Amino acid sequence: MIKFRTRLLAALLSLLILVFASLGFLLVHLFHTSYDEKLESRIKKEAGFIAGLSDTDHLQSPEQGERLQKASRELDSAVSLIDTKGQVLFHFGGRPDRSVIKKAVQSVDSGEGVRINPDDDSRFSFAQPLQKGGKLYGYILIDSPVDPDAGINQKIWILLGVSLGTAFLIIAGLGARITSQYTTPIESATQVAIELAKGNYNARTFNEDETMLSQSINMLAQNLQDMTRAQEMQRDRLQTVIENIDSGLILIDGKGYIHLVNRAYQKQFHVQADQLLYHFYHEVLEHEEIINLIEEIFMTETKVRKMFHLPIRIERRYFEVDGVPIIGMNDEWKGIVLVFHDMTERKQLEEMRKDFVANVSHELKTPITSIKGFTETLLDGAMNERETLQQFLSIILKESGRLQTLIQDLLDLSKIEQQNFTLNIQDCEIGEILTEIEMLLKNKAEERGIALKLEKPEEPAIASGDPHRLKQIFLNLVNNALTYTPEAGSVTISAEVLEDAVQVKVKDTGIGIKKAEIPRIFERFYRIDKDRSRNSGGTGLGLAIVKHLVEAHHGEIDVESEQGKGTVFTVRLKRAPH
Incomplete structure (x- = not known):
């Protein structure tokens, strides 16, 4: 893009060249016009003078010839004497053409001389009639070359060229000064305006002479920068509030x-x-x-x-x-x-306050009722029958164990939910923990006719966690899988080492979970199949404990299930640093 000052200087120089060229052509034209007028006036006078010296009575006399020859020599022109019939009597300096003679005879109608060839710029031919007493005796024909001094033209153009160069230097100097003083601030202000339009509010104009335009642009940039900073500060505050509110x-x-x-x-x-x-x-x-x-x-x-x-x-x-x-x-x-x-925690607390007594009472009622009932039966005399006594005491022991398990789970859940609950974090080999769980539950699986499989990765699966609590997590999940899997089913425990996590899956071919019930399985005392869970000694708190322990390890637990086909629990734990 051509700068403004370049365009301005180009326009001034173009105007200057145009003016000087027009002036040159005008001067050359005036010179030629003046030269022609002076030449015509001089030749008229010369022709009249020669005609006055001519003797009309003796046109062919030697004296007449001498006079014409002397005039031709002095005037440096071709001089000819022609009679009325067009015959050349004398000619000096060159014989005239017949066409010129013919034109001279035809053109002179009065006593005044006339230029014969006004359209020919190279020659000036003038015919002067010789008259005496109103009678025409002949013609004086003067032929002179039109040769304006070519040096004059050259000098004119040289003078104009020198003047043009001088004017160019003067205008260039003045133009540079003017553009430096006036256009530079404009260009600087334009550049700053472009930067401001792009969002660069740090742009400023810097000139030696602070013009009102520069001051205004700088003030505008400063105001825009202040406004932008205020908006950015307000936006950052609003963004901070929005991003950090709990809602x-x-x-x-x-x-x-x-x-x-x-x-x-x-x-x-x-x-x-x-x-x-x-x-x-x-x-x-x-x-x-x-x-x-x-x-x-x-x-x-x-x-x-x-x-x-x-x-x-x-x-x-x-x-x-x-x-x-x-x-x-x-x-x-x-x-x-x-x-x-x-509002989940608040709702859970409200529901917990409402349901805790009812749930605990309900869960405690069955074993306590059983213990009380069988104890009363024994006291009423059944204790005297050894077989009955042994059977009732076994039931009382089983219900007492169930009651103890329920109380222990409640204590564990209460402890896990406390803010000061801490884990003994260390590097744990997940494969070893899963092997222990397989050994613990192998007999239970065989009794129920369920195939218990363990698939460990080839490389060590080292996770960061509390080994006791991790064992509790996987023991609960595998025990649940065995509880809800019918005979001839299978439970598969698999471990996999990911890039930044260790993933453990517990997959069964059990009764499955309805899609609507999946979000509720981690609630306290929630059972999918209440009769099956109670018969197996479950408290309804196992998955709630599992969820809290996984979250305490900053891990994740997911459930995928299809009713009638089985369930997959997936636990992802942080991998121990290498």
Whole structure:
């Protein structure tokens, strides 16, 4: 892009060259015109003078010839004497052409001389009639070359060239000065404006002479920079608040596209921001209840608050959702903000307060009732029968063990949920732990006619964890799998070493779990098959303990199940550093 100063100088120089060229052509034209006028005036006078010296009575006399010859020599022109019939009587300096003579005879009608060839710029031919007493005796023909001094033309153009060069230098100097003083600040201001348009608010103009334009541009840049800093600070504050509040937040525009998802929402629903951002809410939100809430706000344009119990992976969580319409200036519809308050812990505490006594009472009632009933029967006389006594005491021992297990599980769960609960973290070889569990439960599997298989990786599966608690996790999972697997089924324990984790799967071919029940299996006292669980001595707290222990190890547990085909529990633990 040609700079402004270059364009300005080019325009000035072009104008200068045009002016000097026009002036040169004008001067040359004026010179030629003046030369022609002077030449014509001189030859007229010379022709009249020669005619006055001519003797009309003796046109062919030697004296006449001498006079004409002398005049030709003095005037440096061709001089000829022609009679009225066109015959050349005398000629000096060159014989005239017949065409010129003919034109001279035809052109002279009066006593005035006339130029014969006005269109010929190379020669000047002039015919002067010789008259006396009104009678025409002949013609004096003067032929002179038109030879304006070519040196004059050259001098004119040299003078104009020198003047043009001088003017060029002067204008170049003045132009450089002017452009430096006036156009440089403009160019600098233009460049700064371009940078400001790009978002570079640090751009400034720096000139020796601070013009009003430069000052204004710099002030504008400073104001824009201050405004941008203030907006960035406000944006950072707002972003910090949004990203660090405990409640999930979604911003949906007026067309239904998601424009903001904070960190809390991603954590609550186990999603990534790029899965939701700039997508239509109906296409990416999984829960029908939330979609219906959004549609309600779109239709009513009023604030809505509702409580939902939503399935999130393998659990169900309570959310209090506030939906607020965003109304701009002039009641312009902008969109919706949804705020998700996770009320799960509060709800769980409320339900725990309500259900704990009932659940514990219910779980304790059966063994205590059995113990009491059989004890009363023995006291009523059944103890005298040895066989009956032994049978009843065995039942009392079994129910006491069940009661002890329930109390121990309650104590373990209470201990795990305490804030000061700590783990004895060390490097654990998962294969060895699984081998111990296989040995412990092998007899139980054989008694139930279930094939218990262990698949260990070839390389050591070293995880960071508490070996006692890890053993408790896998013992509970395998024991559950054996409990809910019918005879002739199989339970497979497999371990796999991933890039940054150790993954353990417990797969059975048991009764399976309904999809609707999967989120609830980690709740306290929840049983899929209550009769089967109680008959096996289960307390309903095993999976709750497993979940809390896995979370304490900062691991993950997933469940995949199909009713009637079996269940797979997957536990991922952090791999020990190499």
